[in-house]
Amino acid sequence: MKVFALVLAIITLITSSSVRAADSTTGAKQLPNIVLLLSDDHSYPYLSTYGSPNVKTPVLDKLAAEGMKFHRFFTGAPQCVPSRATLMTGRSPVAARMTRFSSPLPRDEVTLPELLREKGNYYTGVCGRNFHLDGAARAGAAISEVFKDHNLQTFKDRVDYLNTGSDVQVSGQVEEFLAKRPAGKPFFLWASFSDPHHVWNAPAEFRPDPKTLVLPAHWPDLPALREQLADYFAEINRLDQTIAGVLATLKKSGGLENTILVFCGDNGAALPHGKGSLYDPGSNVPFFIHWPSVIKAGGDSRTLLSGEDLAPTLLAAAGIEPGNKMSGRSFLPLLKGEKYQAREHVFVERGPHGSAPVTVNMTNAGYDLGRAVRSDRYKFIYNCTPWIPYSPVDSAGGAGWKAIQEANAADQLAAGLRATYFTTPRPVYELYDLNADPSELSNLSGKPEVAEVERDLRSALAKKMILDFDYLPLPALLGDDGLPANNKKKGGGKKQGK
Missing domain, CATH: 3.40.720.10 (Alkaline Phosphatase, subunit A)
Incomplete structure (x- = not known):
């Protein structure tokens, strides 16, 4: 063109x-x-x-x-x-x-x-x-x-x-x-x-x-x-x-x-x-x-x-x-x-969007509360308003999203896409292996084989939320057995050894 x-x-x-890094007259570093x-x-x-x-x-x-x-x-x-x-x-x-x-x-x-x-x-x-x-x-x-x-x-x-x-x-x-x-x-x-x-x-x-x-x-x-x-x-x-x-x-x-x-x-x-x-x-x-x-x-x-x-x-x-x-x-x-110590995690938050008022049939395009933590390989998402259905921000009225909705209604979407966009209520917790699933379509939260990963990411997110004085409730933390540690009854199940 x-x-x-x-x-x-x-x-x-x-x-x-x-590009000059020094003053041409004095030689002094600028x-x-x-x-x-x-x-x-x-x-x-x-x-x-x-x-x-x-x-x-x-x-x-x-x-x-x-x-x-x-x-x-x-x-x-x-x-x-x-x-x-x-x-x-x-x-x-x-x-x-x-x-x-x-x-x-x-x-x-x-x-x-x-x-x-x-x-x-x-x-x-x-x-x-x-x-x-x-x-x-x-x-x-x-x-x-x-x-x-x-x-x-x-x-x-x-x-x-x-x-x-x-x-x-x-x-x-x-x-x-x-x-x-x-x-x-x-x-x-x-x-x-x-x-x-x-x-x-x-x-x-x-x-x-x-x-x-x-x-x-x-x-x-x-x-x-x-x-x-x-x-x-x-x-x-x-x-x-x-x-x-x-x-x-x-x-x-x-x-x-x-x-x-x-x-x-x-x-x-x-x-x-x-x-x-x-x-x-x-x-x-x-x-x-x-x-x-x-x-x-x-x-x-x-x-x-x-x-x-x-x-x-x-x-x-x-x-x-x-x-x-x-x-x-x-x-x-x-x-x-030079030598640099890379960070282990990055954190992302989601809150209200624009000036959209609360309505009975609203989607999360206008209002959502969530937090996420990502490591090199894994992503953990914590949805605090899971009952609000998904809709894309700023493009819900576009032809693309309408076509996706029509394909879902006709049962023509792949299972991962259907689960991602049309599950209601949405899961409170989501966990993705980004090496195996870079598009984040297969939720692994609660799977025994990734229990340790999920426990560590939940803990990292909770720490960030505490240090930032976050107003949302902390995610449930997991014990060594992969079950929510803060929901167990006194004298409950045995801890598994490491």
Whole structure:
């Protein structure tokens, strides 16, 4: 397609300049600039750098190839607001009190740009799509008055530059931000993009042929779903071109020198098994870091990383201690090729979505309470509102989900898909072996052969919930015999030896 030829030409222009890590006049080491490029509703593996045949993303692919890309980066939640709160605070959405989607970030939660400005003298900014941390934009006049009366919208005080708009405006906002930057100051800029969030309206030139798509096992192969997926992947292809324009603007303004470029999705695709769900496609997002003066090109890691880890890592890159409440862990040593102790678990939470009111016949698209813990191989999910039936967030009215419902009604869905999407009530506990079942369709919870694994994951989740002062009841912990330890009667069954 012609558009990709144009994009490749822009790539050559962008990457032709070298990155300098020292001041050319004094030789003094400078603090790195930091640019966070955040896509919206973007599941892994949907960049072509990850081998996905469904998309063509040459700009992002080249940046990833010149830095380090990660296959297992998990956001703190499968939803925009709480996941962004985690990225900015280095804390879980639960700990940061951001599990209600329409909440503004509490003023006493200290963010990454604030620490960079206070401790590193950074010039800081946010631009692009709504950043989602000043409360629901469409909550109505009464709610807006509460925000105003109690001064709850705080981001105007947290950054030096705040300007939101559509994707086509981002390049201009980046240019304006850099023009306002005081001479000699390092900068932090968070640029958000709407793509591939609904509405899916990318031009036909970006749209792949639905017949050529390769579908994972968690999506049934139905014509209507293929059409919707083609719309979604077109948005990702358009995003790549948009980011090419932003990078060209950064280069023109001198904003690519000594700069850490981070690309990340905020949560997964608004499709079944994705956004709003605790399965991997809901929170496993594309993620890479480009920093030529420090990161060796061609880095490729399957290390488990949490959204909580981003802020501490970028602070460490600037030589700044993390906030005293941050629970994330810096992975800067991993970026530098130094010794790094990988985390054993990542944690994901699910809460209400949007401003959907409670109704008698509601689905979990609008309201759900759940927690998950994932290790290298296994995932444990704890559903605290199992009586609410499943429905995909933001795409329940689309042709794809309707086709899945019709296939289920006609008894044409595979057993795993039927169990995943149409079991009511849903199981309170789910356990998946991700090596054998990467699409998380075969629930192993309660199986004797994985009792030890389930016991350990339940305990890890309970510990996280306690430390984060979670308001949900803890999951039932299992004894050595695989039975709930906290439900046994006094003088009950014997413990099995190890």
